[in-house]
Amino acid sequence: MARPPRAAASLPQHRLSVVVLGLLLFRAAAKAQLSGDSYYDASCPAALLTIRTVVSAAVLLDPRMGASLLRLHFHDCFVQGCDASVLLDDTGNFTGEKGAGPNAGSLRGFEVVDNAKMLLExxxxxxxxxxxxxxxxxxxxxxxxxxxxxxxMGGSAGEEGRDSPTASASLANSDLPSPSSTLATLLTAFSNKGLTTTDMVALSVDRQKTLLS
Known part of the structure; x- marks a missing residue:
């Protein structure tokens, strides 16, 4: 079951206006064919258009957001799989992944996911x-x-599935490469996740390209 939006009430005014405009467009286009993805065609026909529009607005406002969203997804998938656990805040039952060494103070793009989630809800x-x-x-x-x-790099709708109810700071610290990782450490970390050297380079190149855009 999808979790409710976490920060809808704190949207900056200029972003809120973009989101409201987008919502009107989504309603008008809800029955349109969106892309080759078909997982949500019946249950939420406007899902992919909604996400795409929110992302487009975010990248237009901040060109570096492309790299940030790619990195956010990458850091999510490296810990417990691609289950959105990186989005969870700390609770009384667990310490989340946001404060882990490779993530603290550097992960961005949470508000983009929040905006899309708010509209989709x-x-x-x-x-x-x-x-x-x-x-x-x-x-x-x-x-x-x-x-x-x-x-x-990046998935399609329906590939990831359910959201995780928990997160793990310890796994984030142990599994995620850090800025000080050596090449050998990076290769091992990616190999442990079933990824090849080519996959590592592709991810790094895509992220670097979006950073330079």
Missing amino acids: TLCPQTVSCADILAVAARDAVVQSFYTRGPV
Whole structure:
């Protein structure tokens, strides 16, 4: 079951106006064919257009957001799989991943996922998971940053599935590469997740390209 939006009440006014305008467009286009993804065609036809529009607005406002969303998805997938656990705040039952060494003070883009989630909860409540939103947002962010040559990292709707109810700071600290990681450490970390050297380079190149956009 998808979790409710976490920060809808704190949207800056200029972003809120973009979101409201987008919501009107989403309602008008709800029955349109959106893309090759079909997972939400019946349950939430406007899901992909909603995510794409929110991401496009975010990247236009901040060109670095493309790289930030890609990195946010990457850091989510490295810990417990692509389950949106990176989005969870600390609770009395667990310490989340946001404060882990590789994440603290450097992860960005949470508000983009919040904005998309808020709209999707209005259009089709408790239907689209945060894990799917984050995966599709990362993919769309790279495309929005005008880089389409070479491999594009990111998932499709329905690939990620359910959101995790928990997060793990210890796994984030142990599994995620840090800025001080050596090449050998990076290769091992990616290999442990079933990823090749090519995958590592593709992810790094896509992120660097969006940073330079």
